[in-house]
Amino acid sequence: MTEQEARRMRRARFEGLAHLVVEPLHRYLLRRTGADMVDDVLSETMLVLWRRLGDVPGLGEGSEPDPGDVLPWCYGVARGCLANARRADGRRLRLVERLIRTQEEAPAGAADHSELHAALADLGALDREVVRLWAWEGLAPRQIAEATGLTSNAVSIRLHRAKARLAARLGRKDAGRPGHKRDEGRSSQ
Known part of the structure; x- marks a missing residue:
């Protein structure tokens, strides 16, 4: 089998799997998260499925996969991707909150720039x-x-x-050089 044939077969296997699992995974994710997050998590899930195509149980070389064999494993992948997305959102939210706190808690003696x-x-x-x-x-x-x-x-x-x-x-054209005294470097005699 040539490399091109192997790629074509891999792609056909993935397309068959995707045709079978996209709708159930979309519904699964809709029931567990907001609509704004579903497409991103589904995309990440499909990417993981592509990368781990050889690990999908029940996905034979030639025949149409059985939904009862592949869906549970795909739900597990979607669940993991959803957990990763929620952790990432939590980190982003904590970062935003921390940035807001640091702006609000600026020291009283902080310079105004x-x-x-x-x-x-x-x-x-x-x-x-x-x-x-x-x-x-x-x-x-x-x-x-x-x-x-x-x-x-x-x-x-x-x-x-x-x-x-x-x-x-800034109005500093006529002012002396900051940090320098006028007679600095000159002899006092």
Whole structure:
């Protein structure tokens, strides 16, 4: 038997199985979960059935499978896929709740960066990405160039101009350099 014939036979076996079990599995899942989740879980179940086609009891090579032999095993697969989906939803829900709590529980002394975020929003998308890669990710211009597809020179120019626009927007153009005293580095004599 050639590889192509084996694939064709495998596909025919799966299609026969799918024809037999899709409707009962759909009804099974509808009775156990919300309609918004049924199609995803059914798709995952069918994927598992495809992967484990050789493990399905009662699924012979040539004959039409008997529903009494294959359905119980397929229900077990659907049950496992449904449990996985519910666990994933639970994890997502807990993550959302945790994120909401951390936003609500921001420390009273936490810095308000809304002005900075507004200034960043005024930049173009590419300039904003260059500034973020430089400031937040700590990348050098040549590394930013690699990440964005720009040249190192273009990144340096964009970064210089974006920082100047941010400083002007934040009203820090005339202010001294933050963290430095005016007479720092000078002799007192």
